Amino acid sequence: MQLTDRQNNIIAIVKNNEPISSQNIAKELGLSRTAIRSDLSLLTMLELLDAKPKVGYYLKKGKKLTNIDDLLEKPVSEFMSSPVSVEENQSIYDTTIKLFMEDVGTVFVTDTEEELTGIISRKDLLKMSIGHGNLKKTPVSLAMTRMPNIISVKKNEKFIDVLEKIVDNEIDSLPVIDNKKIVGRVSKTILLQTIMNIAKKF
Amino acid sequence: MQLTDRQNNIIAIVKNNEPISSQNIAKELGLSRTAIRSDLSLLTMLELLDAKPKVGYYLKKGKKLTNIDDLLEKPVSEFMSSPVSVEENQSIYDTTIKLFMEDVGTVFVTDTEEELTGIISRKDLLKMSIGHGNLKKTPVSLAMTRMPNIISVKKNEKFIDVLEKIVDNEIDSLPVIDNKKIVGRVSKTILLQTIMNIAKKF
Incomplete structure (x- = not known):
């Protein structure tokens, strides 16, 4: 699996602004919160991002995804x-x-x-x-x-x-x-x- | 990333019954459809499963995820x-x-x-x-x-x-x-x- 450009952009935005709310991530991308909901849930499940209630998304340190397909x-x-x-x-x-x-x-x-x-x-x-x-x-x-x-x-x-x-x-x-x-x-x-x-x- | 036991079970169930609806997958697992929704969406995004409307879930052939982390x-x-x-x-x-x-x-x-x-x-x-x-x-x-x-x-x-x-x-x-x-x-x-x-x- 390859991350999409949008998913990579989300990671970059979180990296520069963590912790950041999903609303603000969406704003940075010029998209609605709904549009990025599935991307955020994928990135969280892949353990690339993590989220704390009322705090926001941040990078899960030390986690990576080395896919060799x-x-x-x-x-x-x-x-x-x-x-x-x-x-x-x-x-x-x-x-x-x-x-x-x-x-x-x-x-x-x-x-x-x-x-x-x-x-x-x-x-x-x-x-x-x-x-x-x-x-x-x-x-x-x-x-x-x-x-x-x-x-x-x-x-x-x-x-x-x-x-x-x-x-x-x-x-x-x-x-x-x-x-x-x-x-x-x-x-x-x-x-x-x-x-x-x-x-x-x- | 490692798939969870439940996610691996879902793949096995789909493999043996494809095409199969999310309702029937949930039934096989003794769970509610809501409980497995996030697993199904992850497996679909990872391109391990695919879904056709009114048909159900099936294995995405030739796709795999060889993660070596x-x-x-x-x-x-x-x-x-x-x-x-x-x-x-x-x-x-x-x-x-x-x-x-x-x-x-x-x-x-x-x-x-x-x-x-x-x-x-x-x-x-x-x-x-x-x-x-x-x-x-x-x-x-x-x-x-x-x-x-x-x-x-x-x-x-x-x-x-x-x-x-x-x-x-x-x-x-x-x-x-x-x-x-x-x-x-x-x-x-x-x-x-x-x-x-x-x-x-x-």
Whole structure:
């Protein structure tokens, strides 16, 4: 639920004038008391405003309403970030360097046509690194998770779908795919940043 | 805002009987129509219910209200999980094995008194592993982030505080500290799981 402009105006008026009677709130808005009655009762029920008899309306301190429905419906294209990828013949060593340079947790792997063929995470790279192979000579294709075992999202999927895929499959980062090409990246960090921005708005 | 028991009951009654008149909803609850008038108007304004004249109340499909204020206020003790730790003299190699065995992204490091002295992440371990040292002979204390450069939380801090610390400092996992001892762990995954559980409730 989103508050209407009028409801937000009422909150602003109360904030600047508390305590204030419903009559005076109505006057500020150029409306009748009847016209704002339902708004006042909603704001009171939402515990955003409180009213004392013979005193008036005042702001209920410390109460807020952090609704994330709009966020949950947002399409991936609105919050994805840039993908980081290497070609299949790159070494484990070079891929690890790229991961550090770009400061990501996952690197996507492509063929020479730039189509996604695999994914390699910090965890996969660490597993290879504590082995005894020659990291500079082992291609990333030997350690990556391969198509079709890759979980991806499309640009028009929603925040809640990404959240579900990331949590249920215990992965850090997903490629955003459009016509077999990688067009973006969504990660745990991006989801949490987006949620925090909403939570801190109030 | 949390719906009251009565408001939740009203939603359940409407769900099973829609369309249903306010009179019949009141009858089901053993209450008068006047008693539930304000609940019905709140539920309608929240767009959880809708009403058609001469037809009755029905559920507004596809609308929901995912309010995360209660979650944001929850203390760490209610959502933290078990910490995974090693002692300072353990090798990088053994620490990496422990990280894989316990399937965590971060291992906490303690002295012989079990007090927290450091933290080592998958990223730190990977950085060491692509170097040329002897991982079985290098102690974890050489690669860990040391106190006092460790960000931690207390049991009574809130979800929103943890979210902020994790996002602002770009870390995956925080120790929960009580009297210098590690009593828990909170991670990006735990935060996202908790949010998903709330988002999927509706």
